[in-house]
Amino acid sequence: MNEHDLVRELVEKNDSKIVMLVADGLGGLPQQPGGLTELETANTPNLDALAKQGVLGSSVPVLPGITPGSGPGHLGLFGYDPLEFKIGRGALEATGIGFELGPHDVAARGNFCSLGPDGLITDRRAGRIPSEESFLVVEKLQKVSIPGVETFVKPVKEHRFVVVFRGEGLDGRVADTDPQAVGVTPLDPQPLDPAAARTAEVAKEFVRQAREILADEPKANGLTLRGFADRPALPSYQDLYGLKAAAIAVYPMYKGLARLVGMTLVGEAKTLDEQIDTLASCWNDYDFFFLHFKYTDSTGEDGNFAAKVARTEELDAAVPRITALGPDVLIVTGDHSTPSKLGSHSWHPVPTLLTAESCRTDACERFGERDCLSGGLGMFPAKHLMLQAMAHAGRFGKYGA
Amino acid sequence: MNEHDLVRELVEKNDSKIVMLVADGLGGLPQQPGGLTELETANTPNLDALAKQGVLGSSVPVLPGITPGSGPGHLGLFGYDPLEFKIGRGALEATGIGFELGPHDVAARGNFCSLGPDGLITDRRAGRIPSEESFLVVEKLQKVSIPGVETFVKPVKEHRFVVVFRGEGLDGRVADTDPQAVGVTPLDPQPLDPAAARTAEVAKEFVRQAREILADEPKANGLTLRGFADRPALPSYQDLYGLKAAAIAVYPMYKGLARLVGMTLVGEAKTLDEQIDTLASCWNDYDFFFLHFKYTDSTGEDGNFAAKVARTEELDAAVPRITALGPDVLIVTGDHSTPSKLGSHSWHPVPTLLTAESCRTDACERFGERDCLSGGLGMFPAKHLMLQAMAHAGRFGKYGA
Numbered sequence: 001m002n003e004h005d006l007v008r009e010l011v012e013k014n015d016s017k018i019v020m021l022v023a024d025g026l027g028g029l030p031q032q033p034g035g036l037t038e039l040e041t042a043n044t045p046n047l048d049a050l051a052k053q054g055v056l057g058s059s060v061p062v063l064p065g066i067t068p069g070s071g072p073g074h075l076g077l078f079g080y081d082p083l084e085f086k087i088g089r090g091a092l093e094a095t096g097i098g099f100e101l102g103p104h105d106v107a108a109r110g111n112f113c114s115l116g117p118d119g120l121i122t123d124r125r126a127g128r129i130p131s132e133e134s135f136l137v138v139e140k141l142q143k144v145s146i147p148g149v150e151t152f153v154k155p156v157k158e159h160r161f162v163v164v165f166r167g168e169g170l171d172g173r174v175a176d177t178d179p180q181a182v183g184v185t186p187l188d189p190q191p192l193d194p195a196a197a198r199t200a201e202v203a204k205e206f207v208r209q210a211r212e213i214l215a216d217e218p219k220a221n222g223l224t225l226r227g228f229a230d231r232p233a234l235p236s237y238q239d240l241y242g243l244k245a246a247a248i249a250v251y252p253m254y255k256g257l258a259r260l261v262g263m264t265l266v267g268e269a270k271t272l273d274e275q276i277d278t279l280a281s282c283w284n285d286y287d288f289f290f291l292h293f294k295y296t297d298s299t300g301e302d303g304n305f306a307a308k309v310a311r312t313e314e315l316d317a318a319v320p321r322i323t324a325l326g327p328d329v330l331i332v333t334g335d336h337s338t339p340s341k342l343g344s345h346s347w348h349p350v351p352t353l354l355t356a357e358s359c360r361t362d363a364c365e366r367f368g369e370r371d372c373l374s375g376g377l378g379m380f381p382a383k384h385l386m387l388q389a390m391a392h393a394g395r396f397g398k399y400g401a
Numbered sequence: 402m403n404e405h406d407l408v409r410e411l412v413e414k415n416d417s418k419i420v421m422l423v424a425d426g427l428g429g430l431p432q433q434p435g436g437l438t439e440l441e442t443a444n445t446p447n448l449d450a451l452a453k454q455g456v457l458g459s460s461v462p463v464l465p466g467i468t469p470g471s472g473p474g475h476l477g478l479f480g481y482d483p484l485e486f487k488i489g490r491g492a493l494e495a496t497g498i499g500f501e502l503g504p505h506d507v508a509a510r511g512n513f514c515s516l517g518p519d520g521l522i523t524d525r526r527a528g529r530i531p532s533e534e535s536f537l538v539v540e541k542l543q544k545v546s547i548p549g550v551e552t553f554v555k556p557v558k559e560h561r562f563v564v565v566f567r568g569e570g571l572d573g574r575v576a577d578t579d580p581q582a583v584g585v586t587p588l589d590p591q592p593l594d595p596a597a598a599r600t601a602e603v604a605k606e607f608v609r610q611a612r613e614i615l616a617d618e619p620k621a622n623g624l625t626l627r628g629f630a631d632r633p634a635l636p637s638y639q640d641l642y643g644l645k646a647a648a649i650a651v652y653p654m655y656k657g658l659a660r661l662v663g664m665t666l667v668g669e670a671k672t673l674d675e676q677i678d679t680l681a682s683c684w685n686d687y688d689f690f691f692l693h694f695k696y697t698d699s700t701g702e703d704g705n706f707a708a709k710v711a712r713t714e715e716l717d718a719a720v721p722r723i724t725a726l727g728p729d730v731l732i733v734t735g736d737h738s739t740p741s742k743l744g745s746h747s748w749h750p751v752p753t754l755l756t757a758e759s760c761r762t763d764a765c766e767r768f769g770e771r772d773c774l775s776g777g778l779g780m781f782p783a784k785h786l787m788l789q790a791m792a793h794a795g796r797f798g799k800y801g802a
Contacts, residue, residue, distance in 0.1 A: 033758075065789040065792035066407070066800050370764050370777075
């Protein structure tokens with residue numbers, strides 16, 4: 001039996017509130033073997049108190065040894081097997097800039113490039129055109145008009161932009177047009193499946209019109225398209241768990257990921273404190289709350305151990321305002337590890353904490369990577385965390401008689 | 402997404418060196434409940450030092466409670482799901498005597514038997530004919546000649562031998578000819594699938610010619626064939642991991658298993674010390690090194706607790722020569738447990754140790770079965786160990802954006 005079918009079969013409704021606080025890139029590494037990680041170094045009295053009354057474990061985002069990007073990392077936490085459910089690159093890029101993909105959309109990543117008089121690529125990144133210039137060029141592309149298809153062009157950064165085609169019968173299986181080389185022409189969009197023939201034609205027409213519009217641009221007079229992708233077919237939180245879910249995030253990427261699973265974006269918080277204000281203000285309107293905290297990841301990516309420690313302490317300080325709301329289940333975890341020692345995402349398991357009236361408290365007294373190894377949740381695939389959340393919220397019936 | 406496809410997608414190359422030291426049958430049991438296992442009893446200062454700086458875990462070779470043979474045990478360690486990839490008995494027997502199976506080979510295990518004047522089996526093992534006699538009989542069978550097929554007959558031990566048929570279009574799905582009883586005739590080789598019809602005919606012709614050749618043998622005047630099998634279709638280490646892999650083993654079985662996954666057999670070491678000489682001498686030529694140490698298994702099989710302890714200490718003493726080479730990732734594990742208390746392979750998880758600059762050190766300070774239970778690798782399927790090896794060697798890119 002498929003795990004999602006099992007979930008659907010067992011779901012029961014009640015008035016419980018579940019909070020999942022995701023500290024992005026939470027897991028870390030000691031600076032020297034045998035030392036303490038960022039989380040173990042941080043002074044976290046509030047998280048430690050939760051660890052004492054709750055149950056700990058180590059979340060494996062995808063598989064042992066596999067380092068996830070933000071997409072697979074969050075899909076796992078949300079209960080979707082990241083090897084089964086994939087978000088294509090174009091769809092993720094659109095999601096990351098806050099574009100709300102619809103069911104009939106195909107998104108692609110666009111790069112401006114420079115073409116010589118012979119049409120050959122002279123610079124694959126249009127001289128790394130600054131964002132403020134590039135945004136004006138993107139604006140011009142709004143004029144493109146293709147019959148039967150709605151076209152959206154949105155800036156990302158520097159030479160990068162996103163194109164979304166919206167219309168019935170579109171299909172993301174179209175090959176990249178970036179030849180990954182200079183001195184050659186961009187490729188024509190080619191269908192990778194007969195079902196994508198029309199989408200390839202649409203993309204071709206987009207490129208044709210765009211080339212005309214861009215003809216006199218000094219740098220960005222050409223473009224390539226990559227990572228064509230449909231909106232991923234993810235069952236929604238409502239459909240799967242019967243949960244009215246709210247996402248309270250600051251950054252577009254995480255808002256977008258939450259929206260892909262049917263969460264409602266609530267508020268316009270810019271700080272953790274404002275996020276908790278939002279949480280309090282919408283407390284009665286939702287069953288499930290996804291709170292995303294970015295800075296444990298960004299400081300890790302910066303390779304800044306001390307800053308990651310400080311951000312972890314900032315997170316800890318916010319905990320009492322969350323517990324004061326009285327969630328039935330409170331989970332603190334991360335979508336992956338981002339050890340400042342590596343300055344990048346990593347494969348290491350993610351420390352995870354769950355408190356609920358019905359949790360079986362383990363012997364752990366602190367929230368840290370090593371403590372989590374002896375925790376009652378064990379070492380578990382991230383995709384199973386939502387099963388624990390639902391169970392501890394009393395939202396699952398019994399399987400079988 | 403299939404795990405091997407994921408591996409292929411993520412593989413990146415670098416100059417790292419991975420050493421996997423497999424102490425066959427490493428895991429053990431205490432002689433009395435509550436006592437120490439062989440590994441826990443052994444004085445292993447070098448392994449303990451690695452445990453302190455590295456990360457431990459417990460490897461489950463196939464599934465909890467499942468005792469593997471050497472084939473599935475090693476396939477798991479090499480990253481092949483032993484329930485998906487199987488080595489048929491004939492192929493394993495050929496592998497075990499060092500026969501290099503080709504892609505068009507079908508191998509079967511042969512037993513000499515004694516036939517009465519009426520052609521009925523009087524002894525299924527030809528009176529357990531001694532090896533030295535049997536080897537001469539095998540020699541006579543080299544005369545068999547079948548058009549379009551190359552035939553190899555190799556002695557194993559006593560009444561046992563191996564037959565390999567080599568030719569286009571052969572197929573291992575042929576039924577055993579051993580009736581498992583005396584007083585009846587050997588069965589004719591029968592195809593279990595239409596695709597194996599020709600192979601069954603080839604086997605029948607082999608048996609016909611062999612019977613003529615053996616007609617005057619006093620004991621071994623008949624034969625049965627069992628475990629027909631193709632060479633298993635295992636993706637190679639080069640194909641799967643992008644690794645140039647060297648196998649440094651003493652015994653034919655382990656050399657054969659390594660060869661089946663495309664490792665290069667290096668050296669002709671007879672002792673662990675010579676194996677490490679070989680390791681040092683080919684250090685610059687390979688990325689991955691499989692070192693096989695047999696005696697933790699053979700002493701376990703002998704039921705000799707003290708001897709297994711001594712062999713474990715011998716292994717420990719060799720560790721500094723390996724670490725001196727500076728491997729980026731060093732793994733010490735076993736293909737299964739062989740507790741001397743049971744005198745056989747067992748299902749118990751296998752103590753496993755990994756050291757690397759990027760490993761997340763756990764609280765373990767010794768290498769032993771109980772320590773491994775609180776280790777940072779957790780309890781994991783053996784087939785995932787190579788994912789950890791690749792990750793810690795920096796040989797995997799990120800999954801998803």
